[in-house]
Structures are given as structure tokens and as C-alpha cells.
Amino acid sequence: MRDVSEKQAADDKVAVVIVAAGRGARAGQAKGPKQYQQIGGGAVIARTLDAFLMHPKIGPVVVAIHADDGALFRRAAGANADRVVAVTGGTSRQESVRLGLLALRSHAPGRVLIHDAARPFVDAELIDRTIAAIGERQGALPALPVADTLKRETAEGMIGETVSRAGLHAAQTPQGFPFWPILAAHEKAHHLGKADFTDDAAIAEWAHIPVKIVPGSPDNVKLTWARDIAMADQRLSGGARFPDIRTGNGYDVHAFEPGDHVTLCGVAIPHGKKLSGHSDADVGLHALTDALLATCGAGDIGTHFPPSDPQWKGAASRIFVEHAVKLVREGGGRIANADITLICEAPRVGPHREAMTEALSAMLRISRDRISIKATTNEKLGFVGREEGIAAIATASVVFPGDVPE
Incomplete structure (x- = not known):
């Protein structure tokens, strides 16, 4: 120069x-x-x-x-x-x-x-x-x-x-x-x-x-x-474009311990036990956080919020989801939908589905029709069937700008 x-x-x-x-x-x-x-x-x-x-x-x-x-x-x-x-x-x-x-x-x-x-x-x-x-x-x-x-x-x-x-x-x-x-x-x-x-x-x-x-x-x-x-x-x-649509999956499980409620998808549900975990042990939101992080190659929930860090003790899991949403949006991503399946014998999820959907809509900043929350039992099989804990599977789809790489 x-x-x-x-x-x-x-x-x-x-x-x-x-x-x-x-x-x-x-x-x-x-x-x-x-x-x-x-x-x-x-x-x-x-x-x-x-x-x-x-x-x-x-x-x-x-x-x-x-x-x-x-x-x-x-x-x-x-x-x-x-x-x-x-x-x-x-x-x-x-x-x-x-x-x-x-x-x-x-x-x-x-x-x-x-x-x-x-x-x-x-x-x-x-x-x-x-x-x-x-x-x-x-x-x-x-x-x-x-x-x-x-x-x-x-x-x-x-x-x-x-x-x-x-x-x-x-x-x-x-x-x-x-x-x-x-x-x-x-x-x-x-x-x-x-x-x-x-x-x-x-x-x-x-x-x-x-x-x-x-x-x-x-x-x-x-x-x-x-x-x-x-x-x-x-x-x-010019020419036809192929959007960069990415799908991430997340899975999480927490055991029960003595308590009076469980927190699922941001909603406190009265129950004879609670879920054991360093944060509020919201198994649904933990799985969703991992699914969102997967769409932008940002590791998993433990990478960003290690359970060894005392600041996250008892923390509300919506913090984790909102952090993942922030990373997705900083990368130009637009969340298209989120799907969560809760696997448990109890408590019943149906009566709380609307409140859960509302909570997720606020966290993800997407409309309610782009959110699906389902529940199923494990037919009395395994640790879930024995009511020893709850598992969750989450899938998130995110649209990023640009073409899919060849």
C-alpha cells in the first residue's frame, strides 16, 4: 500500500x-x-x-x-x-x-x-x-x-x-x-x-x-x-436459492427426589416429588437448549452453564433457553419451530400445556402455532415407568441466511 x-x-x-x-x-x-x-x-x-x-x-x-x-x-x-x-x-x-x-x-x-x-x-x-x-x-x-x-x-x-x-x-x-x-x-x-x-x-x-x-x-x-x-x-x-435450514435435537433426563412440585417447560406443576438438578432441573427446557445450540454448532448446555459453577444453582432454565436463542439470532438464524416431548408417568402434562406454550412463545419469540408440546408415558417400562424420573426429547428448526454449502 x-x-x-x-x-x-x-x-x-x-x-x-x-x-x-x-x-x-x-x-x-x-x-x-x-x-x-x-x-x-x-x-x-x-x-x-x-x-x-x-x-x-x-x-x-x-x-x-x-x-x-x-x-x-x-x-x-x-x-x-x-x-x-x-x-x-x-x-x-x-x-x-x-x-x-x-x-x-x-x-x-x-x-x-x-x-x-x-x-x-x-x-x-x-x-x-x-x-x-x-x-x-x-x-x-x-x-x-x-x-x-x-x-x-x-x-x-x-x-x-x-x-x-x-x-x-x-x-x-x-x-x-x-x-x-x-x-x-x-x-x-x-x-x-x-x-x-x-x-x-x-x-x-x-x-x-x-x-x-x-x-x-x-x-x-x-x-x-x-x-x-x-x-x-x-x-x-441470481438464480434459485436453497435456504440454509438446520434442525437440532436435544435429550435430557432428571431423577426424582423429595419435593412438592416439578418445573416443566417453564411451568411449576404441583407434584409429590421434584426433579433433582443443579438448576431448577427443567428437563424440557434443558433438552430444548441443546437442540437450539446444535443448530449453530455452539456445543451443549454444559458448555455454557457448567453444573460445577455455583452461580447456576437453582437457576431458572429459561435463562439457558434465552441464551441459546440469543446465539441463534446473532448468527442470523430465525427459529421456525420447536417440538418437545415429555416422557413421564406423572404428573399429567395436558392441563398445563397452554401455560407451557405461552412460556415458550415468550422465550423463543415465536408464535404459539410454531410450538408443540407433547407427553407420553413409558408404558411402565424402565426408570420412567418406575416413576424414578422424567425424560425429554426436543427438536428445533432454524432458518439461517445464505445457501446450504455444497
Whole structure:
């Protein structure tokens, strides 16, 4: 990667800072940061770089990357890695932009575009519109008018009021500015410890730099969630897709001991015995936790909640299920259904099935019709037949973004 101080283009060329230092946690970490994930056979960031490096008005390009991503960036960028300057970004987007701008000082460009690496569908027309609107003391912001009705939420999670959408726009990138004023604004914000700006137009507004709105592009979407990346891949790849549907199974058993109730699928049921276990010994939820963990290759319940750890003594097993749900969703998974079979001679499960279904619906965040709870006896055979304990079998189906690997 060459030094940005080299003579790269005529003075009227526009510099670019591409922000690519984030971790992209909302897109799931199983496949790495979102800017390096694959869409249409190439990395997200590679497509973003192509859009700018192929544009005739673009001069020097600086990419702010995470300190750990040097090799990852080179692999993703390919031959373009030697056409840009990679600098180590900061702990926030705002800090990464500032460091990218500082790397451009020796080139002293007149204008600069600042763009998110996770917007790979930026096109030449949008770049042209943004550049054309940059003035000596004026920035440019591509944006789309807000089409959805907006609601303000109260602290209780209720609708507080309907917000007028008149004059409201959804901001996009690249955002364009005269170079020295936006650098000075970033430096001033940094020295004053103001680190809560969500984009560069907000910093410009704070620094009294006027910003003109130019028409954005509905195709210029920011890839935020795992499903966004899957849809981008489908958009670029074309053709029929085979969804990645995974099924996990779980089995658990607990013995009885003296007590006055058992907890099954999150519901306390009066009984002459209780189930023995380090937590509340909810055999149904333990089996379901293992089934969910199996869909994302995350081990089993003992991996995450070892019975040797005293903090889980007497713990409600819904904690285990909700942790597994969190891991599934972080990987981009959508729970399609859950099926639990309780194997016992007693207590009777039927009268409590509705309460169990309701509890599971809340834990899994899926509708009741996607949950099945069944019970069967063991026909007086084995430890279950002798009423020495209860067993449970659980199956969970989860839909993940992307294709099934070949």
C-alpha cells in the first residue's frame, strides 16, 4: 500500500475515506465482520472499493480498518489493496473517519467523500450528484425522504405520538465535504471530547458547515443484519436459492427426589416429588437448549452453564433457553419451530400445556402455532415407568441466511 503523499491525480480529483473498522456484530460474527463477508462471489468491501476506484473523478482513497484486519483486508481487496492507503481505525466510526482524514493531509485534496464500507451498491450517478453539490464551504448529503409513518415510543413501550415525516430524510453515504473544513470540525470535536455524532453531516451541522441534500438511491442500502447480506448475495448471484435450514435435537433426563412440585417447560406443576438438578432441573427446557445450540454448532448446555459453577444453582432454565436463542439470532438464524416431548408417568402434562406454550412463545419469540408440546408415558417400562424420573426429547428448526454449502 503506497503512501498517500505520492502524486496520484490532478488537484481536482476528489479524495475518499472508506470506513471499514467496525465489527458488524448485528450481522453475526460466525462469518467475520460484515465488510469482509461474501456477496455475489466477492467481499462486500471489494465491491465498495470498485465503485470508487473505477470512477474517473476519484483520486486518493484511504480505508480505515480494524487493527486486527490487515491480512483480511488484503485478501478481500485483492489487487486494489495496492491502490489505496489502509490506516488503523479507531474504536468508533467518528474516530475512524478522523484518522482517515488525517492520512489525507499531505495530499491536501480540495474535496473528500466519506463512505461506509457496508454500502456496496453505491453507483457512479450517486457519486456524481454528491460531488457536484460540494462547495467551498458546503457539504453534500445523499438522502431519501422518509416514507414510513413514524411513531415515538414511551418509556412503557407504548406509542407516545405520531411524528410528522414532513421534511424528514434518511441519510446515506457517501457524504461529501470541502476537505479542510470537515477535517477541522472532526479535530475540534475530538479535542472537546464530543464523540456522539452518528454521521459526518451531524459534525458539519455542529461546526456550522451548511450541508445540501441531494437525491439518494434506494439501491444504496447499508448492510446491517445477516439477512441484508443474504439478500445482497442473492441479488448479485441470481438464480434459485436453497435456504440454509438446520434442525437440532436435544435429550435430557432428571431423577426424582423429595419435593412438592416439578418445573416443566417453564411451568411449576404441583407434584409429590421434584426433579433433582443443579438448576431448577427443567428437563424440557434443558433438552430444548441443546437442540437450539446444535443448530449453530455452539456445543451443549454444559458448555455454557457448567453444573460445577455455583452461580447456576437453582437457576431458572429459561435463562439457558434465552441464551441459546440469543446465539441463534446473532448468527442470523430465525427459529421456525420447536417440538418437545415429555416422557413421564406423572404428573399429567395436558392441563398445563397452554401455560407451557405461552412460556415458550415468550422465550423463543415465536408464535404459539410454531410450538408443540407433547407427553407420553413409558408404558411402565424402565426408570420412567418406575416413576424414578422424567425424560425429554426436543427438536428445533432454524432458518439461517445464505445457501446450504455444497
